[in-house]
Amino acid sequence: MDVQNGIVENYEQTGVVERIAQAVAAARGAGVPVIFVRVAFRPGAPEVSPRNRIFGLAGATGVVSVDEATIVIDPRVAPQPGEVVVTKRRVSAFTGSDLEVILRAGAVEELVLCGISTSGVVLSTLRQAADQDYGLTVLRDACADGDDEVHRVLTEKVFPRQAEVLDVAGWAATL
Numbered sequence: 001m002d003v004q005n006g007i008v009e010n011y012e013q014t015g016v017v018e019r020i021a022q023a024v025a026a027a028r029g030a031g032v033p034v035i036f037v038r039v040a041f042r043p044g045a046p047e048v049s050p051r052n053r054i055f056g057l058a059g060a061t062g063v064v065s066v067d068e069a070t071i072v073i074d075p076r077v078a079p080q081p082g083e084v085v086v087t088k089r090r091v092s093a094f095t096g097s098d099l100e101v102i103l104r105a106g107a108v109e110e111l112v113l114c115g116i117s118t119s120g121v122v123l124s125t126l127r128q129a130a131d132q133d134y135g136l137t138v139l140r141d142a143c144a145d146g147d148d149e150v151h152r153v154l155t156e157k158v159f160p161r162q163a164e165v166l167d168v169a170g171w172a173a174t175l
Helices: 017-030 058-061 099-105 118-131 148-161 170-173
Strands: 035-039 086-087 112-117 137-143 162-168
Touching: 017 112, 017 137, 017 170, 035 099, 035 118, 086 099, 112 118, 118 137, 118 148, 137 148, 137 170, 148 162, 162 170
Parallel strands: 035 086, 112 137, 137 162
Antiparallel strands: none
């Protein structure tokens, strides 16, 4: 989730994209469907309220839109033909997107989450998916956050309450 050019550039030093690429390759190799999630807005960001502390600046400056290179999924994990790319309008992968419709249509009951950032899209999506009764796994080393301590607390103390938390290698071994 949110492994798009405009976000990845801030996390290059973490190696997270390479670990996400490993998870994607393992999923594909096991026949597990891969769904990509990105955040984007229309030109002028009419979806963004100035009261929204996370996206308000993007809306005011027009930084993110559906026409810009910033929303392209990083080529190291680029979608293959037939793989779904969901565009969301808020932090959670569910909010402002058609993700739930896609999951229901595919009779999906289990989700494996990874992405940037741990305290953003991963946390918000995990909480909403748990409330919708999905079985959940979070790939801790395929998530990154701007604050290492926040990442640690979420993956060690918060996420285990609602999800299995594994590293990519451990999860791939279960496929």
